[in-house]
Amino acid sequence: MKVFEVVGQTRSFTRAAERLNLTQSAVSRQVRNLEDALGEDLLIRRHHHLELTPAGAELLATIQEAFHSIEVSLRSITEKSNQNRLRINVPPTFAKRWLLPRLARLREALPDVDISLSTEATDTLAERGLxxxxxxxxxxEWPMLDASILMTERHVVVCAPSLLEGAKVEGPSDLQRFTFLHVLASPDRRYLTWRHWLDAAGFQDVDTRGGLEFDLLDLAIEAACAGLGVTVADRSMVRNQLQSGQLVQLFDVAVEGHESYWFVTRPQSAGNRKVDAFRAWLLAEAAADRAE
Amino acid sequence: MKVFEVVGQTRSFTRAAERLNLTQSAVSRQVRNLEDALGEDLLIRRHHHLELTPAGAELLATIQEAFHSIEVSLRSITEKSNQNRLRINVPPTFAKRWLLPRLARLREALPDVDISLSTEATDTLAERGLxxxxxxxxxxEWPMLDASILMTERHVVVCAPSLLEGAKVEGPSDLQRFTFLHVLASPDRRYLTWRHWLDAAGFQDVDTRGGLEFDLLDLAIEAACAGLGVTVADRSMVRNQLQSGQLVQLFDVAVEGHESYWFVTRPQSAGNRKVDAFRAWLLAEAAADRAE
DNA sequence: AGCAAGCATTCCTTTTTGGAATGCTCTCAC
DNA sequence: GTGAGAGCATTCCAAAAAGGAATGCTTGCT
Incomplete structure (x- = not known):
């Protein structure tokens, strides 16, 4: 079919064969097969040139249009989508608190890469599709995936300055007066960030069973800003709020978390220009972040 | 590609395979090959159903439209053109004087056959196309072609009644008074119909060198009707004019010509419904014509 | 927990497609 | 009008693509 299209354009089996990187023999038979299948001639073989029959002319026009639209679609898939657009899933809190504030800089650094950002809690990267x-x-550690570490969490305890009412907070008992804000790993299970932080700080006997629970760290931070209680959060996630005074840090204890943020790719993406560029940018930003 | 279209519709390799009369294995690989070629996934394999990626959805839509238009075009070629239309070339004079007056009856006899009539002096039937x-x-006798005889020429001499002016025409000398109308086989060669007729009539010493020449018998007949001279013509070609009195026949001599009109087909058309029907009708009409 | 549905994969067969060489016919030029 | 060349057809064989059967693996459902 593709063969007939080229023959229709070149009006010659020989030239069509050249253009298609085939032999004239192959082209001749392809067209003949098509004609036989249709039970209708498409070309009139004259010596030194070919003419289209009415049926051939009609079919050629249709085929050209159809192939063209398919080609455009194919190109938009292989080129546009593949070469310019980077589709990335980022955990919601990280997206809002770390990536979004840096998006403008990303656009400057990689002006030719379009970003598609989604914030599903569990991404579908392994399913190699979206x-x-x-x-x-x-x-x-994710099977079949490559990961580069971006940053390890450094947990600090924060709350709204209004919550302190000028009082000093220096020990476990002071802390116990506040409402604890927790983040859920699943509907019935908390992340153990409070536990880890308290252990690291050397605060025993603090009862964290009460307090508010949120499914997203982001909501916990928002709650803290609103003066609802104290929460443990990664320092990078609340840097802006600390700088602007929306939040204050309690205690000078920063706990290295057990888990980290990773940039994750599929092995097939190795060497992919835009993925590599994005990774480089991320790592540079993360390094700058740590240096602050 | 066709495979992907069906998979996109059925959202299942297994069902697509059934519809395509293939195995699930073949379908699976076809799609995988396409994806590999594009370097882009088109489907998300879930268990118990498939989902389209954005790229897949876009491509599916394009492909469906493109294939549909090609299919329509293909169908119009194989069905409409092939099944309903009969393309036929008929010598000009035969077309005008014999076939055209019978076209209405042909439409009645074969109402579902559309006729495309051309009147090239030399047709392109052997070139299998139009x-x-x-x-x-x-x-x-035409190589690679089948022929059925329709009618043998029966030459008679005719002229306009006005030409006679009431005079009797009974011998060669009477004939010599008229202008002879000739038909050319090629620019410099006449058909020998006058010669044959004169020989058959037993008229010696008639000088036919002068007179008017025409490239078509039809023009010669028209000229005869206009009173320009006498011509030899096949009786079937002038039947209407004789009946209406536009022409009259001179002498009661009808000469069987050396050549005949034939219905010619390609061997590949053997068994073709519309060709067979047309042949049957032609032969019946020719028989009826002879009987008159 | 076990079964069934459904896609992936492997190995082998079949079908399709392609290439090289050759033939045939027409056109063009001398 | 004759020879050369251009261009399509055809034949035979090789290569590659597609297909089939069987099997494995994962997951959703009962």
């Missing part, structure tokens, strides 16, 4: 890469929170 | 069949004048 995503080019992802940022994940975890231990960096 | 024609389904032809009517030819000759000896019935």
């Amino acid at each position: 995503l080019d890469c992802a940022i994940r929170f975890g231990d960096g | 024609l389904d069949c032809a009517i030819r004048f000759g000896d019935g």
